[in-house]
Amino acid sequence: MASYASLTKEQLATEKANLQKQYNAFKELGVKLDMSRGKPSVEQIALSMEMLRCLTPEEILKAGNYGILDGIPAAKKFFANLLEVQPENIIVGGNSSLQLMYDTIARAMQFGIMGNQPWSKQEKVKFLCPVPGYDRHFAITELMNIEMVNIPMDENGPDMDQIEKLVNTDASVKGIWCVPKYSNPTGITYSDDVVRRFAALKPAAPDFRIFWDNAYVVHHLSDEHDELLNIFEECKKYNNQDMVYEFCSTSKITFPGAGVAAMAASESNIKWILKLMTVQIIGYDKLNQIRHCKYLKSQEFLTEHMKKHAASIKPKFDIVLDYLDREIAPLEIAHWTKPKGGYFVSFNTMNGCAKRVGELCKQAGVTLTGVGATFPYGIDVNDSNIRIAPTFPPVEELEQAMQLFCICVKLASVEKLMEE
Amino acid sequence: MASYASLTKEQLATEKANLQKQYNAFKELGVKLDMSRGKPSVEQIALSMEMLRCLTPEEILKAGNYGILDGIPAAKKFFANLLEVQPENIIVGGNSSLQLMYDTIARAMQFGIMGNQPWSKQEKVKFLCPVPGYDRHFAITELMNIEMVNIPMDENGPDMDQIEKLVNTDASVKGIWCVPKYSNPTGITYSDDVVRRFAALKPAAPDFRIFWDNAYVVHHLSDEHDELLNIFEECKKYNNQDMVYEFCSTSKITFPGAGVAAMAASESNIKWILKLMTVQIIGYDKLNQIRHCKYLKSQEFLTEHMKKHAASIKPKFDIVLDYLDREIAPLEIAHWTKPKGGYFVSFNTMNGCAKRVGELCKQAGVTLTGVGATFPYGIDVNDSNIRIAPTFPPVEELEQAMQLFCICVKLASVEKLMEE
Numbered sequence: 001m002a003s004y005a006s007l008t009k010e011q012l013a014t015e016k017a018n019l020q021k022q023y024n025a026f027k028e029l030g031v032k033l034d035m036s037r038g039k040p041s042v043e044q045i046a047l048s049m050e051m052l053r054c055l056t057p058e059e060i061l062k063a064g065n066y067g068i069l070d071g072i073p074a075a076k077k078f079f080a081n082l083l084e085v086q087p088e089n090i091i092v093g094g095n096s097s098l099q100l101m102y103d104t105i106a107r108a109m110q111f112g113i114m115g116n117q118p119w120s121k122q123e124k125v126k127f128l129c130p131v132p133g134y135d136r137h138f139a140i141t142e143l144m145n146i147e148m149v150n151i152p153m154d155e156n157g158p159d160m161d162q163i164e165k166l167v168n169t170d171a172s173v174k175g176i177w178c179v180p181k182y183s184n185p186t187g188i189t190y191s192d193d194v195v196r197r198f199a200a201l202k203p204a205a206p207d208f209r210i211f212w213d214n215a216y217v218v219h220h221l222s223d224e225h226d227e228l229l230n231i232f233e234e235c236k237k238y239n240n241q242d243m244v245y246e247f248c249s250t251s252k253i254t255f256p257g258a259g260v261a262a263m264a265a266s267e268s269n270i271k272w273i274l275k276l277m278t279v280q281i282i283g284y285d286k287l288n289q290i291r292h293c294k295y296l297k298s299q300e301f302l303t304e305h306m307k308k309h310a311a312s313i314k315p316k317f318d319i320v321l322d323y324l325d326r327e328i329a330p331l332e333i334a335h336w337t338k339p340k341g342g343y344f345v346s347f348n349t350m351n352g353c354a355k356r357v358g359e360l361c362k363q364a365g366v367t368l369t370g371v372g373a374t375f376p377y378g379i380d381v382n383d384s385n386i387r388i389a390p391t392f393p394p395v396e397e398l399e400q401a402m403q404l405f406c407i408c409v410k411l412a413s414v415e416k417l418m419e420e
Numbered sequence: 421m422a423s424y425a426s427l428t429k430e431q432l433a434t435e436k437a438n439l440q441k442q443y444n445a446f447k448e449l450g451v452k453l454d455m456s457r458g459k460p461s462v463e464q465i466a467l468s469m470e471m472l473r474c475l476t477p478e479e480i481l482k483a484g485n486y487g488i489l490d491g492i493p494a495a496k497k498f499f500a501n502l503l504e505v506q507p508e509n510i511i512v513g514g515n516s517s518l519q520l521m522y523d524t525i526a527r528a529m530q531f532g533i534m535g536n537q538p539w540s541k542q543e544k545v546k547f548l549c550p551v552p553g554y555d556r557h558f559a560i561t562e563l564m565n566i567e568m569v570n571i572p573m574d575e576n577g578p579d580m581d582q583i584e585k586l587v588n589t590d591a592s593v594k595g596i597w598c599v600p601k602y603s604n605p606t607g608i609t610y611s612d613d614v615v616r617r618f619a620a621l622k623p624a625a626p627d628f629r630i631f632w633d634n635a636y637v638v639h640h641l642s643d644e645h646d647e648l649l650n651i652f653e654e655c656k657k658y659n660n661q662d663m664v665y666e667f668c669s670t671s672k673i674t675f676p677g678a679g680v681a682a683m684a685a686s687e688s689n690i691k692w693i694l695k696l697m698t699v700q701i702i703g704y705d706k707l708n709q710i711r712h713c714k715y716l717k718s719q720e721f722l723t724e725h726m727k728k729h730a731a732s733i734k735p736k737f738d739i740v741l742d743y744l745d746r747e748i749a750p751l752e753i754a755h756w757t758k759p760k761g762g763y764f765v766s767f768n769t770m771n772g773c774a775k776r777v778g779e780l781c782k783q784a785g786v787t788l789t790g791v792g793a794t795f796p797y798g799i800d801v802n803d804s805n806i807r808i809a810p811t812f813p814p815v816e817e818l819e820q821a822m823q824l825f826c827i828c829v830k831l832a833s834v835e836k837l838m839e840e
Contacts (some may be wrong), residue, residue, distance in 0.1 A: 039486055040485070045481055045485065046610035052475055052707065053472075053473050060465065060469060061465055064462075065812075066457065066677045095514070095704065096704075098700070103700070103701065106526060110564075120530070136618055136699075144530075144700045215497060255480075255707060257487065260708035279522065279556075280518065280523070281516045282523070282556075282677065284514070284516075285514070285678045285705065288678065304699060351838045
């Protein structure tokens with residue numbers, strides 16, 4: 001099949017009828033698949049089973065009591081290694097990095113950051129949001145009534161010209177959401193130049209913070225890794241160490257929902273946060289911290305462990321990309337990313353087609369991430385971006401889902417072209 | 421020895437010299453004991469060891485993924501039974517009921533309760549604080565800049581005349597901190613009449629809430645239990661179901677710091693809370709919930725399990741009370757509670773002596789709960805209340821600590837009497 005753009009009205013009509021037939025046939029299968037979230041599969045969960053039975057009675061007795069707000073030393077060391085910072089830069093949290101992010105912003109709203117006025121007392125607070133991005137980030141800033149400003153992304157990261165202009169001149173810009181490695185959903189990793197320009201920002205607001213959500217720090221798909229510069233090291237060159245909060249978790253290393261989350265920041269930031277956090281909680285679950293440290297015993301073990309995850313995930317990404325290359329590429333109706341890690345493929349339809357693709361998929365039993373969800377306020381002005389999350393379904397179901405997805409993309413595109 | 425009040429100046433001087441000698445002798449032992457917090461002992465932690473290895477691979481695989489914001493059905497049922505409410509009235513949290521309380525107040529401050537104006541937008545917000553009470557409650561309201569109003573307690577609970585007057589007439593009174601069963605630190609349980617009067621309140625503020633921290637709901641010291649009326653049942657009689665948030669956790673049932681916390685509230689409250697909470701976290705640690713539900717398999721098992729805790733704790737309470745009865749009672753210089761459950765004995769010195777007792781203990785190596793901590797802002801105007809936490813130290817250490825404690829109480833009292 002040639003590019004859809006080259007087809008005549010009649011050819012398009014024939015193609016549409018043909019696609020409609022395929023779509024109806026699929027619909028009759030009555031499948032029910034959920035591809036809406038970036039979830040590890042059952043196979044991946046099985047990888048860490050041993051962890052849940054690894055604690056000895058002695059270890060439990062030694063550690064089982066209240067206390068240690070910022071995490072046990074072994075856990076602080078583990079995350080310090082992971083994020084290439086010092087243990088004194090780490091706060092170990094509960095099972096959710098999202099909760100650490102929410103709480104960090106909630107504290108900024110209510111109490112301010114390091115002696116600055118609480119954000120809730122300021123006339124306007126803005127966050128920059130590289131797009132497409134992570135819907136749960138945007139949900140936090142939306143709930144807090146923080147105005148979100150879209151920043152376009154390319155294969156090197158967000159548009160740094162715009163970011164520099166806004167951050168360095170507008171004191172109401174208090175933060176930016178970043179997933180710097182294997183970005184959600186585009187899968188790209190910020191280039192060295194982008195990281196350096198972040199580190200060199202001269203924010204108009206003293207309480208401006210980069211929310212550096214390093215969710216996929218060791219989540220490679222193969223031995224061919226992306227490398228991300230250590231932003232803290234770069235920041236030191238500009239005396240900007242206080243400007244970054246980094247987040248991560250083991251949710252996609254061990255157990256989604258039962259992992260351990262952590263944040264990294266300068267010692268001044270950590271001190272300020274702990275002074276407030278100590279009123280909220282005596283300490284997060286230490287037994288889960290010990291379990292994790294014991295099971296993920298070394299950097300070498302972690303590397304091998306993540307290769308097992310990759311072995312489970314990579315074939316699924318290949319299925320997605322093979323389908324798209326085979327079925328969609330020749331038609332020149334969409335473009336997408338080919339990530340080297342993370343949990344998503346970011347797919348862009350012709351403008352004005354994404355919602356229709358989502359509807360068509362849903363009506364035939366396949367739930368995608370809500371179309372628009374990758375943008376603040378759920379508004380993708382181009383109606384183009386769709387986040388494909390291939391990790392959760394078993395291979396056979398994923399094949400089915402991609403078959404349907406391709407039919408729907410084609411159908412929506414033909415419909416669109418026929419309107420014009 | 422007779423009542424200190426009956427002694428002459430000379431007799432007091434002799435007693436003081438004698439006590440000073442005993443105190444110095446103790447000091448030379450160089451002991452180092454911490455009785456500052458209500459912590460379970462190592463022996464108690466050992467009771468639940470089996471729980472940490474009870475999950476089967478099937479259970480893990482089935483439940484190990486993201487999701488379920490309000491808790492797994494089995495955990496909701498467990499806490500519903502514990503608090504005598506329905507599962508739909510339960511939100512299961514992380515490892516900390518304190519965190520649930522903090523977050524509940526933080527949300528009220530920032531977003532308001534069920535459509536009412538956020539507390540942070542109101543000119544003044546007050547909380548009533550029955551005293552003596554729990555320092556970590558007071559720390560939350562102090563941090564939030566909520567004005568705390570002391571309410572005296574007796575053996576039936578807080579002074580309901582004062583509470584009714586304040587709650588029913590002053591719309592800036594938004595909450596009250598209660599530990600209704602085996603109260604921290606007095607150990608008393610609110611009488612039926614007190615609970616009924618709580619339920620019948622007619623708050624001036626529509627967003628007034630009772631923070632009912634039922635931390636010691638099944639934490640009896642022997643078969644002779646206190647009984648607490650179900651406040652939700654009573655509230656229904658006055659159409660006041662929305663007025664109560666109840667909290668609890670398994671921290672002192674299974675593992676301090678690695679238990680499961682929960683809150684109970686009316687369905688309208690739960691709905692409002694979940695709508696906000698879903699932005700903060702995808703779900704709390706479900707594997708820990710499953711572990712708990714599987715291990716604490718029935719109400720009968722729980723009852724037997726708590727008897728084992730009691731068997732470990734009761735002898736420690738007996739040591740404390742025996743020392744006080746033997747060493748202090750005849751001197752008529754203090755009074756204290758004899759609780760049937762919970763984690764504390766509340767001890768009251770002669771006015772103006774508590775701080776001095778704390779200092780003397782500390783200098784000789786025994787750390788008590790910070791004197792004053794049982795009052796808002798750390799201010800015990802009578803300088804009288806001391807919280808004794810007997811559960812954590814082994815019996816021999818507790819004996820030592822009580823020996824010192826009695827010497828210090830006597831010494832501080834003699835010093836005080838000689839001033840007069």
